[in-house]
Amino acid sequence: MLEAFIFATILCGFFGIILKKNLVMKIISMDVMSTGVIAYYVLVASKEGYFTPIVGKVENPAYADPVPQAVILTAIVIGFSIQAVMLVGVMKLARDNPTLETNEIEKNNTP
Template sequence: MIFLEASVFVTILVGFLAAIVKKNLLMKIVTMDVMSTGVVALFVVIATHSGLVTPIARGGAFDAAYADPVPQAVILTAIVIGLSIQTLMLVAAMKLARDNPTLETPEIDQKYL
């Protein structure tokens, strides 16, 4: 379990560092997706701290240690928001690619800042 949690944090960190290191705009957008996947996984891992069983009662008493449904439910919102932001960023990158075919961020920064 601790291994799982550690890899989640590593995923987030790798995503963030790659967002700084990678020069290409598309790569930057992808690394942000990696980071957001890490955050989503973090919520899922936290949900399993109380147990692993899905909390659905199938008649009779329910006494198994079940996974916390709240983090899983709220992270859905974050996934949807993340998806829409990714889409917007990709559309913007598409528009920018017309005049900056290489999509190298340092060059774009120099040109437009």
């Protein structure tokens, strides 16, 4: 059931990127889609009964692998930086165009 909600989130973001005409809405849709992908990765990587890899007094523990956690943190940071760069690009476009609709921007910039 949780996988279905995660796939629905990914599909909502994907269709938002394709169907929305406003550039800010496209950026938000991309963020929703990346959040769904990260949630799916966390769902696949999570296993019940594993301990965090911290030195303790537990005998023969089953430690969780810290590499997927590092990959997810890196993906979150990279996604945030890409989103910030895209928003700066949209701000630059907004200076020259009265609207952020893709159709109008293409009409105004076509020679």
